[in-house]
Amino acid sequence: MIQTVLDIVAIRKDFPILNRKVNGKPLVYLDNAATSQTPQQVIDAIVDYYSNYNANIHRGVHTLSQEATDAYEQARIKVQKHFNAEKAHEIILTAGTTHGINIVANGFAAILQPGDEIMVSALEHHSNIVPWQMLCERTGAILKVIPMNLEGELVMAEFHKLLSDRTKLVFCNHVSNALGTVNPIEEIIDSAHKKGAAVLIDGAQAAPHIKADVQQLDVDFYVVSGHKMCGPTGVGMLYGKEAWLQKLPPYQGGGEMIAEVTFEKTTYADLPHKFEAGTPNICGGIAFGAALDYMNAIGFPAIAAYEDELLQYATEKLLAIEGLKIYGTAKEKTAVVSFNIEGIHPYDIGSILDKLGVAVRTGHHCAQPIMEFFKIPGTVRASFSFYNTKEEVDVLVAAVEKARAMLL
Template sequence: MLDIQKIRADFPILSEKVNGKTLVYFDNGATSQKPQVVIDAISKYYQEINANIHRGVHTLSQLATDAYEISRGKIQNHINAKFSHEVLFTSGTTFGINLVANGFTSLLKEGDEVIVSALEHHSNIVPWQMLCERTRAVLKVIPMNEKGELIMEEYDKLLSDRTKIVTVNHISNALGTVNPIKEIISKAHAVGAAVLIDGAQAVPHLRPDVQALDCDFYVFSGHKMCGPTGIGILYGKEDWLNKLPPYQGGGDMIKEVTFEKTTYAGLPFKFEAGTPNIAGGIVLGTAIDYMNEVGFENIQAQELELLEYGTKRLIEIEGLNIVGTAENKTSVISFNIKGIHPYDIGTIVDKLGIAVRTGHHCAQPIMNHFNIPGTIRASFAFYNTKEEIDAMIEAIKKAVMMLS
């Protein structure tokens, strides 16, 4: 059991006032809040060891390099990658997906097929559309049912020897659906296809084991799991990373440069051109340490309790409809209220200190499936409480009274 008040004391922003009200932060699906230990680690880096890495022989450069590579090792251990060089630092999930999609340009030909799902964030749709435009490959989509679950029988029908890569999210940002990715991966491998998993919404809630999953690529962002913005991870199996060409050219990703020919460095540096977000990379390790200290079993238990309680309270509101009722969900509730635009609800509850997300959540195909403009999304983290859910319910009721 978590001591929630002790946990909440770790997050200074949770004691802030918004519009004169105590902040209730339910937009964790967009970005999580940061504990003091993470905030302090950012400051500590710039105060004590700020220097460029992998380049200098001076003491600060060595200290910064060591801290950066120690963090890479922490992340390797966290996701159970086989080698540390399979862990690439990126600017975030979007960058990692684009890196892989760009690399597949040389591996696809006209008539090859790429499979995505109907539950994807735009970041896991658009790069593959661009890839298909470049290569004249065909984009296929796994459909979903009215609960917001993928229809696996239809996925089976889409797979063939033309399938070259399958790319799906682990958890839907818009609906909270947890996808059966182990089954998806196994079936894709049976036809010789690679698999990329977008884990941006999963890593705040669970520890992915990339070897147990047997995924070829796994991408996520640090800012959704108590880390800083502007840093993310692309895990790739060694064999696949060796097949892909560099995504960018520049410093640190080369072995030798002449005007006649350039040879590239080995993994992971082949994909890490230029000065990286050094502080972000180091502090992502700090954030992962913090979350592991809290314990992912504890995190899951707390968030499941919040999901069940929040669902029970929300459906008490007349005219409220929950969008996305998958059997296997994480702590995200998307909903609408009959006759009221989600933006209007979001605007009013913000005045009462409640931070929720409204709109299509960068998942327009999902909204089109349900024939709605968007939803109100409440996404809970382990530092949230039932009392905060009660405050949200009262704020929504006031908003409904004002807008009816």
């Protein structure tokens, strides 16, 4: 049964870190777009692994190895079901979103020819820009950029103009980490496919808020990080359609990704192991599965509705502060408010907020092209999760007002 109303008091009890104080003040954690906090249920899964069945996987006949292997592969199936991949071997467990993007970029180095075109959006995180620039340098492919407007939305008319028969790959984030904009990925995927181009969607910022269905989207590649959705750092997922994963060469060579090795020739293992060289983050994979269990038990429709309520409340309260401007006013947004106060550097605001126990992110958020577009050095970014409260928003607003009074 899906919850429609969240029991925030009960949920907050699941997160031990929310009880701590920072600089003598109760912690108000509003840096969820960088990394979410971890519930006790996921911490328990980590402790259980290292306490009871810590062993390497896929290689051992002993009991601990078999138990670890079973738990790890069950986690892969949890990821498969969560994102509705058709087959479990279409789920590659990675070190995170950046790792997944680089696997695909490395693979396309063997496919692209000079003069081929690949396309990125103006709203990307650096991890979805730099690998493709490196790919263009290696292959002679040409990088095109989908422009954005002042609301922080992609200019889709320009996207359609940029698409051509030379377009081989389009990559775009599902949600902007800097602005919270939800991009029209269904339109992007459908239009790119009509030109014969593959599509990679960076789902790192969407996954904590939106339950993506990769089959319904018909996306070719989708990447996420576990640490943004109540899981540990150092683990994530690359989903790829089986046909594409078969076509791409391995990213790394080593143990686990081979079927047979001689000094004359190596035969690669079947999917997913072809892309999982070396000993993986076993505990991280298992804990990632536990995090998905936790979030699904709460229910993504309820999470999305509650976080939108927080977003609207915070937007209204912050805009009442004199001189405050919000960047990213798209019609479709997740729970991110990126703002500045005229005449004050965002770093200075963030430093004072920290003294008051409020954790926000300041700077360019690894999205410098967005900041250059707005001609600003960066922003203060408050990003909300389902364990935050309106009372915490009130603390944020009061802290921003105090910072303004101190700095102006």
